[in-house]
Each structure stands twice: as C-alpha cells, then as structure tokens.
Amino acid sequence: MKILLVGSGGREHALAWKIAQSPRVSRLVIAPGNPGMAQHGELVPDIKATDVAGIVNLAQSMSADLVVVGPEAALAEGLADQLARLNIPCFGPSAKAAQLETSKAFSKAFLARHDIPTARYGAYEDVAEAKAALAEYSAPYVIKADGLAAGKGVAISPDRQDAEAEIERMLGGRFGSAGSRVVIEEFMDGEEGSLFALSDGTRAVLFGGAQDHKRAFDGDTGPNTGGMGAYSPAPVFTPDFVKAANDLVVQPTIQKMAEEGAPYRGVLYAGLMATREGPKVVEFNARFGDPECQVLMMRLDGDIVPLLLACAKGDLSQAPVPNFKPGVVITVVMAAKGYPDSPLEGSIIRGADQDFGPHVQVFHAGTKRRDDGSLVAAGGRVLNVCAYGADITEARERAYEAVAKIDWPGGFYRTDIGWRAIGR
Ligand code: AMP
Ligand code: GLY
Numbered sequence: 001m002k003i004l005l006v007g008s009g010g011r012e013h014a015l016a017w018k019i020a021q022s023p024r025v026s027r028l029v030i031a032p033g034n035p036g037m038a039q040h041g042e043l044v045p046d047i048k049a050t051d052v053a054g055i056v057n058l059a060q061s062m063s064a065d066l067v068v069v070g071p072e073a074a075l076a077e078g079l080a081d082q083l084a085r086l087n088i089p090c091f092g093p094s095a096k097a098a099q100l101e102t103s104k105a106f107s108k109a110f111l112a113r114h115d116i117p118t119a120r121y122g123a124y125e126d127v128a129e130a131k132a133a134l135a136e137y138s139a140p141y142v143i144k145a146d147g148l149a150a151g152k153g154v155a156i157s158p159d160r161q162d163a164e165a166e167i168e169r170m171l172g173g174r175f176g177s178a179g180s181r182v183v184i185e186e187f188m189d190g191e192e193g194s195l196f197a198l199s200d201g202t203r204a205v206l207f208g209g210a211q212d213h214k215r216a217f218d219g220d221t222g223p224n225t226g227g228m229g230a231y232s233p234a235p236v237f238t239p240d241f242v243k244a245a246n247d248l249v250v251q252p253t254i255q256k257m258a259e260e261g262a263p264y265r266g267v268l269y270a271g272l273m274a275t276r277e278g279p280k281v282v283e284f285n286a287r288f289g290d291p292e293c294q295v296l297m298m299r300l301d302g303d304i305v306p307l308l309l310a311c312a313k314g315d316l317s318q319a320p321v322p323n324f325k326p327g328v329v330i331t332v333v334m335a336a337k338g339y340p341d342s343p344l345e346g347s348i349i350r351g352a353d354q355d356f357g358p359h360v361q362v363f364h365a366g367t368k369r370r371d372d373g374s375l376v377a378a379g380g381r382v383l384n385v386c387a388y389g390a391d392i393t394e395a396r397e398r399a400y401e402a403v404a405k406i407d408w409p410g411g412f413y414r415t416d417i418g419w420r421a422i423g424r
Helices: 010-020 035-039 052-061 079-085 095-102 104-113 127-136 160-171 239-259 292-299 305-313 392-404 419-423
Strands: 002-007 027-032 066-069 121-124 141-145 154-157 182-185 191-200 204-212 215-217 221-224 229-232 265-275 278-285 328-336 360-364 367-369 375-377 381-389
Touching (some): 002 052, 010 027, 010 292, 066 079, 095 265, 095 278, 104 182, 127 160, 127 182, 141 160, 160 182, 191 292, 191 305, 265 305, 292 328, 292 360, 292 381, 328 392, 360 392, 381 392
Antiparallel strands (some): 121 182, 141 182, 215 221, 265 278, 328 381, 367 375
8 A cells, every 4th residue: 555654753653664565465555754754765855744635645646555754743734634534544533632732722722621530720812811810729830832832832930930931022023923822720730651542533542652842952951852861661650540541531532522523533632730639731742752653563463554544544343452562662762952042053973873783773863865865964853763662771771872872073962861660
C-alpha cells in the first residue's frame, strides 16, 4: 500500500522509520520530510505540513491508501475533513475533533460537561473580568491562552500581580488570535506524564505512556520548550493509575466525542497529572507527542501500519493489540544553541549518521543537508538520540554514549534526562 506521511520533525522521522519496516508498504512519500527521513521514503520538500491543499493534491495524485498526519496545524485547518470527502483514509482527527487540542475552552468545557477529571477553570475574554476571577483561585495561578500557541501559551504565576500581568499580555495580543480568550485554572499538584491511545472514532486502545522534560536546561530550569527528552514507560503510570486513566479519561472522551457528533480518529495524547485524587487531565493533544513518539516507536513490537489504517478506516476491532517490548527507551534531544528563543541555524553537525549499534537510533528534526553533503542545523530541536536498555540506567548510558560521539559545537542538550525515573 501507498502511504503519505505529513511532517518534518523527530516525531515524523520516528514514524517514517517504523512505517518503512512494514511489509505492507510499497511506497512511502513524506511531505516535507527532513534529511534523516530520506532513507525511509521519497521526500517532497516543497509541500509544507501546513499546506492543506498541497497535501490533499499529493494524496490524490499518488493514490494514497493512507495519510498519516504528524503535527496538528493542518488537522486544525480541516485536512482530515477534506481527505474524508475524497474517501482517502486519514490517521488524524477532523477539525472539529481536533478542538480537543486546538481550543482549550472547548476541551475544558467538554471535560466539565462529562465529569472527566481536570482542574476547575473559567474562560474569559475581558481583562477586568479575568483579573476579578483570580479571587476564586489561590496561588500559584495557572493562566492559559486559548488556541494554539506552540505549547508556550501557559503561565504558572507565583502571585496575583504576576497573574494579572499575564492576563494583560495574553488578552493584549501576545499570541495573536490564540490569545483572544484566556483560561484560568486551579493548580494541580502532582507528577505529569503523557498517556497515548489510538482511536477509530468509537473504540480506543491504550498505546503506552511516556514522560517528557519540558524545560530547556538541567534540573528542570530555563524556559519551556517543545520537550528536551523523554522515556517510556513512565514509572509514574502504575497499572492502577493507567486503569483509572483509561476508565475515567480515555474511554469516556472517545465515547462522548462520538455522541456529540465529532468522532475522534487518530492518536489521543492525554497529558495527565498524577494527583493524590488520581489522574487529572492537564491537556489533550490531537497528535503524538514530540519527543514522546520517538520512544514509543522504538518500543513498539510489530507492524504499526495495520493499527494506523484501522483507526483511519474507523474499525479497530480486527486490528492487533499494540504490544510493547519490555525494557526502557529514552531519547535525548540535541537542540541548536539559543533554542527555544533564537536557535542558531547553519552550524555543522558531524557523526549523526554513523552506525551506533543495535540499541540506538538517531532521529532527525531540524536538519538540512547542504549540496556538499554536510549536515547542518536548521531549526530549534535538531536531533533525537534514542536508546533502548533493559532498564532506565542502561538506556540512559547508551543514549549519552551516542550523544558523545556526535560532534556538534553549535548544539546543546540536557545531561539529566530520566532523572525522575532513576530517582525511583
Ligand atoms: P499545557 O499546555 O496545558 O499542557 O500546559 C503546559 C504545562 O503547564 C503543563 O505541561 C503542566 O506542566 C503545566 N500546567 C498546565 N496546567 C496546569 C495546572 N492546572 N496545574 C498545574 N500545572 C499545570
Ligand atoms: N512533548 C510535548 C508535546 O509534544 O506537546
């Protein structure tokens, strides 16, 4: 079968690596892709992941049997809806269903309507009203811009003055149209993890958990990023916790979205806080996490394509149950110096494409191949060094051994990925 994969990050490189291993795939086309993905499929660098019309045309012209969408932006613009009209199966939700990620006001109202556990909240468009509402909460204050803000639209304010300043900034256009509404939330105390489920619109199967590292620097300091490293499984997700999360969050979400006329097809990413009262939803995403996807793909045993296709076609009932290898996979993100604010582009990377042995994979994200064949940085997060181990300690040693073999003076990485799991 012929598959079109959309995206160019480390998440999509990991998906391409896994999809390309499937004996069912006769052709894999990737738009726009990155240099690391060239070994797995045909790249179409001119069609960006946000170019809905271009992606739809490409899917039609190659007679794609399945379109797999990595990032959420095109989904929010209705990519899955347009493909559905052409009867092209799409792994990724409709624009309406993707609102679970793209509108925090939508997702919070949905959760409240169906008693799915999350933080108490209110949504406001008016600065004075939002400021007055702070009285109903206590410090630390959680203030969020509604809509897509590339994961950077959340402020945890230590005091009321700071919270008021955030409200002014967010409603004052700091995030463009994404900030025309703010959500104020109760602070949830606990450890956070990412739980994934695959859904065909009416059924959902769990697809593993992972823990990300959002801050740029060691010790969870520095600015928030898209994620500087991850590992799977996440020890904070005990079997009891996962059962509660499935019963109280995942299954009701899929069931109620279908009942409300917005069946959710694709991967549901539930950011969950493990609180003393049990799992609570921090956020949903309508896509795989990046870099969480990279560790899940390395742990997944067997062919991913039947699962993706079954979700896209709306019938998971005959698909194999996802099965993960025992052991642990960790990924260390190597980012360009200056990330996340102003990553330096163009620095030369040596050694990223060497053979690191059977336990290590290096996935590309923001890389570019120059005409002379050299590899250079072309984005914020640039490489994902992933390693498998029998336990977290072995996985981490292998990952950092591989990191040390990559010669890239223009990059940096955290040296403490996995500290929580090792601390246990
Ligand atoms: P979000 O984009 O909603 O995932 O928020 C970004 C990060 O802020 C989350 O990953 C959490 O670490 C933190 N966060 C968001 N909402 C809350 C909350 N209500 N209580 C505590 N932490 C939160
Ligand atoms: N790693 C967090 C995310 O993909 O949103």
